[in-house]
Amino acid sequence: MVQQEAAVASGGDGGAPTKLDAQVLKIAGVIVLGAIMSILDVTVVSVALPTFIQEFHTTYAKVAWTMTGYTLALATVIPLSGWAADRFGTKRLYMLALFLFTVGSGLCATADSINQLIGYRVLQGLGGGMLMPLGMTIMTRAAGPQRIGRLMAVLGIPMLLGPIGGPILGGWLIDAASWHWIFLINLPIGAIALVYAAFALPKDNTEPSESFDFLGMLMLSPGLASFLFGVSSLPEAKTITATKVWLPMLIGAVLVIGFIFYSFKPKHPLLDLRLFRNRRLTVATLSLFVFIIAFMGAGLLFPSYFLQVRGESTLHAGLLMAPQGIGAMLTMPIAGMLADKIPVGRTVPFAMALIAIGFFTFTQVGADTSYVLLCGSLFVMGLGMGGTMMPIMTSALKTLTHHEVARGSTLVNILQQIGGSIGGAVMSVVLTSQQDKADIIPGSTNPQTGHPFTIAEVAQASHLPQLHDQILQTFGADLVHKGQVFLADSFAATYWVGFILVLATFIPIAFLPRKREVSHLSDNAEAGAPAPVVMH
Incomplete structure (x- = not known):
């Protein structure tokens, strides 16, 4: 005792x-x-x-x-x-x-x-x-x-x-x-x-060489690249029915699905999907995947609002985003210590609630919303971020043996990369589709496109130093402001999509472990390897 x-x-x-x-x-x-x-x-x-x-x-x-x-x-x-x-x-x-x-x-x-x-x-x-x-x-x-x-x-x-x-x-x-x-x-x-x-x-202490899974590589790497190529082409094409979008996505999906079925056959597959038999790893990676799609996709648009709608410089837009990082830096060290002592299922939901509260403000954003309110909301989201991402990753990797760590971290990183690409593409497509609804101004000509100006383009062009005076003189301050209001509404509508995805993250998070973990050496752990932690 x-x-x-x-x-x-x-x-x-x-x-x-x-x-x-x-x-x-x-x-x-x-x-x-x-x-x-x-x-x-x-x-x-x-x-x-x-x-x-x-x-x-x-x-x-x-x-x-x-x-x-x-x-x-x-x-x-x-x-x-x-x-x-x-x-x-x-x-x-x-x-x-x-x-x-x-x-x-x-x-x-x-x-x-x-x-x-x-x-x-x-x-x-x-x-x-x-x-x-x-x-x-x-x-x-x-x-x-x-x-x-x-x-x-x-x-x-x-x-x-x-x-x-x-x-x-x-x-x-x-x-x-x-x-x-x-x-x-x-x-x-x-x-x-x-x-x-x-x-x-x-110093490297390499283990006996495993055979390289060439067939798996020929399916997985080109499959991921092809799928993400299609996803990345979506904002430019503006529709999933475009050939350069659906065709590479289809080819990539077929290759990746083929790899999934194949990967259980070789002894040493390129990506060890058998690790998903570990329930906690599965729940944690799924939670992280949904979170990345929701937050990282919409997060890319936060500085865009300051640039496009409010006409801030790149430097000022970056400074306005700083409260988010400050909030995260306050909670991340605390969350890291708690993740080693308290099951993440008890802490992460509260952190996600902070993100949802802060995120909601941006669904109400306008052309002249208070910077104090927006920066305060970013700070609250930052507090939530600091208590979310790293604890989930900790939960994912904590159960792995010494030999499984490299394969497990590879799985986590691939899902992060795919989630970030999908989230960014989805948010860009939604924003683009919203801005495409802008009214055309008859009799005008945008020198960059050769087509008539829309009120959204007028508002954006008014922020360019070389065009500012010309735009105001040609179209007037009232029309420029109307364009800024339209742009703000398009961002707000896009943030609603992100907010719904943030709420969806609570579903997988509900299955994160809530009981105290007990650590011990697994049967197949190597001598001297770190002890994995498993659920009972």
């Missing part, structure tokens, strides 16, 4: 440490540095799209492929990371991913055409796609199941800094220097991260 009490006091599992020691924090520092680069880069580039249109004399549909190409590269390489981590070792592979990402960043800065930039972004994505799943694998193995919650709170830092810092940093670099610097800034960070990784990450 005394021994049991001592065990609980020291960590709850035979004296396993519950605090993050210096060695684990040193490893976490490497992973956070790499994750910051990859996540920050996505949001920084999204801010630069208007600049790319002007610099390369092209269209929005074309420059959007600088984002889509990166996403497709992520989807292609993520399924390989689990097998490659077991085969080559996490340290070697992580350093290779850092190298590819850094080299890709340098090449992006040298691009002198939009096609070159898209190609270099694909190279960047091949490295960036491995950084997150490998980082989660390295950190989970280093910490063990008793400290995953605290460690996931650390990994959550770059996930917060990306949406906050990306628009601010991107806007400042483009205004103060040039678009090239949004990529050049990764070179010194990447070099530091490579040197840091060489010294901080533990």
Whole structure:
């Protein structure tokens, strides 16, 4: 009895440490540095799209492929990371991913055409796609199941800094220097991260090589890339009936479904779907998937409201988004500690309720809604975010054995990537369809399209410095304001879709574990492997 009490006091599992020691924090520092680069880069580039249109004399549909190409590269390489981590070792592979990402960043800065930039972004994505799943694998193995919650709170830092810092940093670099610097800034960070990784990450101790699932790769990677290509083409095509939307989505879906049936046959499939026999992993990943679709999709439109409706600069729009990150930074460390002590089924619903409350404000948004109200709502949503994403990921990975961690983190990352792409596409299509309802102004001509102006286009053009005075003189302040009201209404209607999806997230969350976990070694755990935690 005394021994049991001592065990609980020291960590709850035979004296396993519950605090993050210096060695684990040193490893976490490497992973956070790499994750910051990859996540920050996505949001920084999204801010630069208007600049790319002007610099390369092209269209929005074309420059959007600088984002889509990166996403497709992520989807292609993520399924390989689990097998490659077991085969080559996490340290070697992580350093290779850092190298590819850094080299890709340098090449992006040298691009002198939009096609070159898209190609270099694909190279960047091949490295960036491995950084997150490998980082989660390295950190989970280093910490063990008793400290995953605290460690996931650390990994959550770059996930917060990306949406906050990306628009601010991107806007400042483009205004103060040039678009090239949004990529050049990764070179010194990447070099530091490579040197840091060489010294901080533990030496690879690779396990016996498993046979590579070539057939699985030929189905899964092209299947995911094809499906996401179709999804990413949806905002431009504006309808799912367009051939370039439904055909790649259909081909991708057939390949992915074929892989699902096939994956239970080989001993070592490319993606181990047998892990879904673990009920808690299944519930947690499903909760995370629905949450990502709901929140990340609509979250991309928060800064767009400030830019399109309120006419804020990129830098100011980024600063207005900061309360969300501040709120999350307050709750994330607390949620990480609680996730190691209290079942996530008892805490996550309250955090999701905060997100829903804050999100509802945006369904009522207008052309002149108070910034105090909007920033306050973003802060409340941030409080909820800090208590939602990382605890769910902790619940997903906590039951895995040492050998399953790489495959499990790969599963989680693939679902995150697919969910984010679907959410972003759905919200973009809804917003576009709403804005397409704008009235045409007879007798006017939009120089960019050659067609008559709509009131939505008039409102958007009034924010451009080179067109501001001309638009006001030609159409008048009343018509410009009418266009801003229309744009605000289109955003509000889109946020309603996001709000309904947020409410839908409560369904899978209701099945998250609510009983206290008991940790022990599973029958197939390897000697010395971290003890998984299972439900009884």
